[in-house]
Amino acid sequence: MRTSHHTLLPIAILLFIALAVMPATAFYNPNTGRWLNRDPIEEEDGPNVSLCAHNNLINRIDPFGLWTTGVHHKIIDDWLVDPIWDRYPWRCCERIPVRRLLKEGSDQIDGVGNHSGDFFAAQATQNAHQHAMRSPGDDVSVAEAKYRQFIQNTLNEARRLSDRARQLTCTYAPESLVYSAVTKIGNAFHAISDNMSPAHSGFQLWSGSWEPTTVTDHVRQENMTAYPTYKLQLVSTVDGELLSYLNYVLAIQVR
């Protein structure tokens, strides 16, 4: 059965508001003091039958990836703490707003912020791998391969854009290519950070189902308590995966 965008739009609007004002989610069980992690193997094969219903429930209420927009942005701020990243000096006396562009690239993958018009396209099942999830028909290994390919493609594109920028004289405003390159790194950042969220592991299925109750359930469970627990690991992983690309893109000399 198809659901029209007509009925989905109010849900999306509700979600945007909720994501904007509410901190991040995680599926934390206060009784055990543990995070509820997804089983990477499928429910039907899972040895723990009693968890099936629970895992299904979590799958249903986690269509967006774990981190809210606010947490994605916070990771960037905690990663690149020096204010220089807001006005990174580049050729032609340009100042590159690196942090803002990375956030822009992250928002683009989620279809939020300036990209909210593309929300449904961004969150479509065929883009599940961009949020470290899998689309129907893909198994976990296929989804993971797509995820890695997506990251590599965006980073390769970032390098290509910056190589072109270095070859242009300032008359051609090469900094716009550097802007695009940093935004591409923001695309990769999004996937990497989604993959590291505690409720997002295992490339679980994203069925594309938008039900008002599941959306509000999801939003209600979101809270910022997840982030501090994972902050150090997130920041060091993102730094390890992306800093060399950032340095490459922002370099002035052709290497």
Ligand SMILES: [Zn+2]
């Ligand atoms: Zn996402």
